[in-house]
Amino acid sequence: MTPVELLTRLFPSGHEVVAGPFNTLAGRAILTDGAAVEIVGVTDGAPLSPEIAIELAGSIIRIVQDGKKTPIVLLIDTASQRMTRRDEMLGLNEYLAHLAKVVTLAGLSGHRTVAVLYGAAAAGAFIATALAAQTLITIDGAHPSVMDLPSIARVTKLPLEILEKKAETTPIFAPGVTPLAATGAVLENWTEADNFSDRIETVLTLEASSDTRDTLGEERGGRKVAHSVALRVAAEFGKAAR
């Protein structure tokens, strides 16, 4: 799905979203009740570079500075972080962290933040973009991943066929929407038949002040222990003070 098609389906009442530098998007859209939504995005599967991260973060900072608490929808089609010596030398970790921090700050400052993943996102770029929003929606055909299976096979020194077989028994490591949704990363996956406009308006009304992805992963059976371990640590924290 192209960004233009996606925007038309999400916001049939209209939008003024324009392309920015380095495969980015920014602008406003209108909901069916006339309320405004801020749109920030990355397109064309562009690997996340320091330039893209700082461009997106700058747009979000200006939205927060505006003070209107307008909801922010992030439209994401990236790749992994860009893999070059130059980017690492310049501190790509700081650029990715800055973007994740700014998206998180928007949420803490009263902006509803929703990421719509309509293409790819992987590894550190996935953390800094789609996973940094309060809620993640995927569109059919989206491809979120940590690392592709051939690369996991190389690092874990396991044959690819064995890994593929193991992936049938657990959602814990395989790429794709279904396993990531099972672990709690994705709230909803929308298909061609869904009314995206209705769906986004509903999602924007959901309360999202706390991070409940581990609860979701427990309910869906993809991450059975994370939530309970976190709760046990929290329960012991006060006792350890005495």
Next chain:
Amino acid sequence: MIPEEIVRSPSWYESSARNRITGLLDAETFREILGPAERVMSPHLELFDLPPAFDDGVIVGRGQLDGKPVAIIAQEGQFMGGTFAEVSGAKIVGLLRAVTASAGTPDGVSAVLLLLDTGGVRLQEANAGELAVSETVRALLGVRAAGIPVVALVGGRAGAFGGGGIVTACCSHVVISEQGRISVTGPEVIETNKGAEEFDSRDRALVWRITGGRSRVLLGGADSYVKGDVASFRAAAARSRNAAPPFTLETMAAEQDRLEKRLSSYGDCRDTPEIWARAGLADPASVPDIDDDAFLALLSEREIKHDAR
């Protein structure tokens, strides 16, 4: 002349995560939460015929530093590369959430000390590990938003790579030694994907010039540079918790400005000595070779401190 207690202090790089905690906190004050006796282990490693660890490679708890309560998290880089996974990550996230919830109560702490020693996400549990990093980022920023500084300490064998590099830069203050390395994609992975001409991972001097402690602190990617002994890390942790920037819109706007300027000033450089020459260092080629005292003297002349993190 190096003070005697530093000569006798063990090396951070060589120490285990548990020994780092012991050396960092006031004597006999550490209280571990979900320690090895509880046997909270990874339920996934068995699928890969890998042995689990009783603490899943992460130690969390609380103690005191110079008489003030702190929460502490330490990754053990010698177990599965100190990786973020379902259990190891949930221990970190649970502790950070508890710190936020206890802010302003009698159980509250003065700071969180995060001892990073990690290759990033554990690929055998890639999805759980990726989410653990994202949940750690959100919980850590919640701690900072509650007014409690989070101090990253980087100097272990595994460095702070992958999601660990992102988590490091989310902290209020980053302490690093010469041996410390911070990066997202590791040199081996870049070499595998882009070839040795892009990044020769066997060229150790190059790897350290790109990712190492001296390069990071000169560029502003770390805030305090310390000698590689445990006592120096302890002193820096105690100092920095009092001078950490708050997590606010003003701080993020200042970071935006800082990182934009870095790109426009050094975006066309290929190696760190080019950056140092442009920044006005008298003898850029010598930076990796001088001893720690000379490097600390060089830093103190340069005023590279910022509050934009």
